[in-house]
Amino acid sequence: MTFDRLKDFIREAMTGLGLPEADAMTVATLMAEADLQGSDGHGVSRLPQYARRIKAGGFNVRPNITVVHEHASTALLNGDNGMGHLVMKRAAEIAIEKARTTGIAWVNSQYSNHAGPASLYASMPLKHDMIGLYFAVGNANHLPPWGGLDMLLSTNPIAAAIPAGDEKPIILDMATTVAAYGKVKSKALRGETMPEGWMIDRAGKPLTDPKRADEGMLLPLGGMEAGYKGYGLAMIIGLLAGTLGGAAMGRDVIDFNHDDDSVTHTGQAVAAINIAAFGDVAIFKASVDALVRDFRNSERMPGVERIFVPGERSHATRATRMRDSIPIPDALMRGLDQVADDLGMQRLA
Amino acid sequence: MTFDRLKDFIREAMTGLGLPEADAMTVATLMAEADLQGSDGHGVSRLPQYARRIKAGGFNVRPNITVVHEHASTALLNGDNGMGHLVMKRAAEIAIEKARTTGIAWVNSQYSNHAGPASLYASMPLKHDMIGLYFAVGNANHLPPWGGLDMLLSTNPIAAAIPAGDEKPIILDMATTVAAYGKVKSKALRGETMPEGWMIDRAGKPLTDPKRADEGMLLPLGGMEAGYKGYGLAMIIGLLAGTLGGAAMGRDVIDFNHDDDSVTHTGQAVAAINIAAFGDVAIFKASVDALVRDFRNSERMPGVERIFVPGERSHATRATRMRDSIPIPDALMRGLDQVADDLGMQRLA
Numbered sequence: 076m077t078f079d080r081l082k083d084f085i086r087e088a089m090t091g092l093g094l095p096e097a098d099a100m101t102v103a104t105l106m107a108e109a110d111l112q113g114s115d116g117h118g119v120s121r122l123p124q125y126a127r128r129i130k131a132g133g134f135n136v137r138p139n140i141t142v143v144h145e146h147a148s149t150a151l152l153n154g155d156n157g158m159g160h161l162v163m164k165r166a167a168e169i170a171i172e173k174a175r176t177t178g179i180a181w182v183n184s185q186y187s188n189h190a191g192p193a194s195l196y197a198s199m200p201l202k203h204d205m206i207g208l209y210f211a212v213g214n215a216n217h218l219p220p221w222g223g224l225d226m227l228l229s230t231n232p233i234a235a236a237i238p239a240g241d242e243k244p245i246i247l248d249m250a251t252t253v254a255a256y257g258k259v260k261s262k263a264l265r266g267e268t269m270p271e272g273w274m275i276d277r278a279g280k281p282l283t284d285p286k287r288a289d290e291g292m293l294l295p296l297g298g299m300e301a302g303y304k305g306y307g308l309a310m311i312i313g314l315l316a317g318t319l320g321g322a323a324m325g326r327d328v329i330d331f332n333h334d335d336d337s338v339t340h341t342g343q344a345v346a347a348i349n350i351a352a353f354g355d356v357a358i359f360k361a362s363v364d365a366l367v368r369d370f371r372n373s374e375r376m377p378g379v380e381r382i383f384v385p386g387e388r389s390h391a392t393r394a395t396r397m398r399d400s401i402p403i404p405d406a407l408m409r410g411l412d413q414v415a416d417d418l419g420m421q422r423l424a
Numbered sequence: 425m426t427f428d429r430l431k432d433f434i435r436e437a438m439t440g441l442g443l444p445e446a447d448a449m450t451v452a453t454l455m456a457e458a459d460l461q462g463s464d465g466h467g468v469s470r471l472p473q474y475a476r477r478i479k480a481g482g483f484n485v486r487p488n489i490t491v492v493h494e495h496a497s498t499a500l501l502n503g504d505n506g507m508g509h510l511v512m513k514r515a516a517e518i519a520i521e522k523a524r525t526t527g528i529a530w531v532n533s534q535y536s537n538h539a540g541p542a543s544l545y546a547s548m549p550l551k552h553d554m555i556g557l558y559f560a561v562g563n564a565n566h567l568p569p570w571g572g573l574d575m576l577l578s579t580n581p582i583a584a585a586i587p588a589g590d591e592k593p594i595i596l597d598m599a600t601t602v603a604a605y606g607k608v609k610s611k612a613l614r615g616e617t618m619p620e621g622w623m624i625d626r627a628g629k630p631l632t633d634p635k636r637a638d639e640g641m642l643l644p645l646g647g648m649e650a651g652y653k654g655y656g657l658a659m660i661i662g663l664l665a666g667t668l669g670g671a672a673m674g675r676d677v678i679d680f681n682h683d684d685d686s687v688t689h690t691g692q693a694v695a696a697i698n699i700a701a702f703g704d705v706a707i708f709k710a711s712v713d714a715l716v717r718d719f720r721n722s723e724r725m726p727g728v729e730r731i732f733v734p735g736e737r738s739h740a741t742r743a744t745r746m747r748d749s750i751p752i753p754d755a756l757m758r759g760l761d762q763v764a765d766d767l768g769m770q771r772l773a
Binding site (some may be wrong): 143144146147148149151176177178179180181183206219220221222223224225227235237245247249253254270272273277278279296297298300301303304305307308310311314315318319320321324325326346348349350352353354358359362363365366369370371373374375376377378379381382383384385 | 492493495496497498500525526527528529530532555568569570571572573574576584586594596598602603619621622626627628645646647649650652653654656657659660663664667668669670673674675695697698699701702703707708711712714715718719720722723724725726727728730731732733734
């Protein structure tokens with residue numbers, strides 16, 4: 076599947092679902108970008124769920140996204156329950172514009188929704204020679220507080236994007252759990268068991284059967300040994316992305332995988348840091364290049380073929396998929412056919 | 425040992441070592457605060473090392489700390505190789521002042537030095553109803569890139585402090601490794617072995633003898649299963665705290681535990697986020713209180729007595745030590761006696 080064909084399919088579906096043409100194009104471009112870079116759990120695979128939710132009235136297809144509070148370097152956006160892609164693209168644009176003059180800016184959202192992979196928004200400041208940061212409250216709680224049993228936290232992701240010179244930008248995008256919940260679902264679909272360390276059951280014992288995922292909880296980053304650190308990170312990210320903007324956090328988070336119509340009141344935050352405010356941009360980029368090369372050329376452990384910096388695999392996937400094609404698994408293609416049939420549009424393939 | 429007596433001892437030592445009276449008081453207060461809150465590896469235990477370094481000419485005792493670059497919401501401070509406590513206190517003050525009007529501010533340092541526990545600086549914005557963030561390049565590389573063998577990263581810590589209402593503030597302060605290097609040193613001193621998962625040797629096998637620490641490397645947060653995440657965090661923090669401010673990162677980091685006279689060119693970053701820029705401060709604090717209570721009251725796993733939020737143990741330690749006393753281990757007391765004798769001042773006890 077080519078990037079352009081995939082994007083066009085999503086755009087047509089979004090228009091059919093009621094989004095204005097320009098918004099449909101924005102969402103389609105970001106969703107197809109997610110697939111292009113290998114964020115398969117956050118791209119077109121979400122389209123059937125989005126379509127279901129829109130039909131159930133869970134998303135506002137014609138949101139009036141407004142700035143609720145604004146200062147020289149901050150803003151709070153009310154997403155009016157529109158698709159998160161629209162809200163967070165706007166948030167990143169505002170952050171970039173403000174950081175141009177003040178050096179840094181930070182924009183929170185409220186009444187936003189699932190926006191796809193965190194890296195998309197952290198990467199938006201890159202072409203303006205800015206560093207991007209992104210924090211989000213995930214759309215389902217799979218994590219209790221450390222030592223607890225009540226699911227009060229999501230896998231709250233953090234992303235950071237750092238411009239380089241000749242090298243590709245460094246892009247970190249990680250859930251604060253050992254494994255993202257999407258990886259558990261993939262294991263279940265493939266009929267495989269999970270390694271010990273991804274999940275535990277309510278007695279604290281390792282849970283390795285992904286079909287029993289509902290009986291257990293994800294382990295925060297750090298696992299049994301140091302999971303209190305991942306727990307702490309997930310909580311702080313939730314406070315920054317959710318509570319700070321008056322959005323849902325903790326018990327107020329809606330499990331949008333099992334609920335198509337409640338307003339999720341999702342919160343995210345994006346920051347842009349203007350490198351020029353701290354010195355010469357070319358010198359900064361040269362330093363990043365040198366660092367990447369030092370890392371790549373490090374002596375390797377036995378059996379290690381290559382050392383990667385964060386984002387390098389995504390850059391490679393992007394190049395391969397742009398040249399060849401974006402793979403669409405059969406089960407997903409059937410779901411997309413259903414969406415197309417429902418909307419009376421041409422199937423993807 | 426009372427807080428006041430300890431602070432006074434450090435202040436006198438710092439004055440004896442050549443710091444101006446006001447600077448000696450600043451450093452002493454922050455170092456004694458570190459001990460008070462239980463950050464034992466970053467308080468008075470560092471005094472013998474600091475004294476040695478000052479005598480070797482490794483710290484500038486009368487630095488001219490200057491603002492190199494400044495925008496409405498950012499600044500870069502040149503610490504003139506002064507003690508890190510002085511540089512980062514100034515950095516936090518500037519960030520707070522700027523965030524008052526612009527909503528957020530971010531200040532980097534260059535030519536700074538070890539500044540004690542990250543939480544001290546992340547906490548400074550709290551009393552101004554601001555959130556604090558802090559990032560630092562550690563002062564010794566103990567971590568290779570994921571899959572590599574060359575020590576190119578430190579345990580680069582991240583700290584975040586979030587104001588609450590009736591509850592104590594939430595304060596996260598963590599190294600991006602499974603265990604901080606100080607914990608390894610403590611195990612060696614006590615003749616204990618380390619649990620598997622803290623360190624590996626150069627063949628990738630678990631290393632549990634802390635006396636052989638020099639033969640191995642710390643595992644990044646996430647351990648064998650997901651250590652690439654901790655590695656990614658450590659790298660991003662190093663880029664934000666070091667590279668962004670033109671400070672040392674990667675191969676340029678000086679191991680200040682084994683080098684008393686080279687300029688470390690340490691970089692840190694501190695940010696202040698003004699909660700009032702995003703909405704009503706009282707509502708924010710009430711939300712944080714509610715969240716803390718939900719977490720605390722979560723159903724617990726078998727064998728768990730209490731659920732903690734980040735910072736809660738430090739708050740408790742602070743209260744206990746303020747009421748009773750700050751414990752000084754014998755070996756440390758002998759080191760402090762030596763400092764006192766060298767400077768011709770009264771011993772601590």
